[in-house]
Structures are given as C-alpha cells and as structure tokens.
Amino acid sequence: MGDILLALLIPLLMCSSGLYALAESWWRRRHPRAEPVPYLREPTPPLVAQAEAIVADTYQLLAPLYDTSGPPR
8 A cells, every 4th residue: 555655645746746737837936026037126336347357357358278279380
C-alpha cells in the first residue's frame, strides 16, 4: 500500500504545483505591484557615465594585448 501512495504522490505534487503557478500568475496579472522591482529601474546617469569611464580606461590599458596587426616584419 505504501508503494501505491508514493507512486500517486508524484502526479499529485506535479498537479498541485501547476495549479499554484497558474493561480499565482492570475493573481499577479490582476494585482500588479505598486512599485517596480529594483532591478528593472533605469540606472542613474552618473552611474552610467562612471561605468563608461571604467570601460574606456580598461580598454585603453589593455589595447596593446589585443593588437591584431600581426608580428612586425
């Protein structure tokens, strides 16, 4: 009897988790959050400028390593 209950538990768990996901997505569509999620916010301009400066400096520093002109002849 224990094996039958264990075998029936797996489909029951799958169906219940599917129903939970369906109900949660339905609820979220009808009740959106008041504030956007933090990782979806636009970055502030000073942070973008700072990131661009870091990338430009790094590229300038490492450019000789990636020189593709080939060996001198």
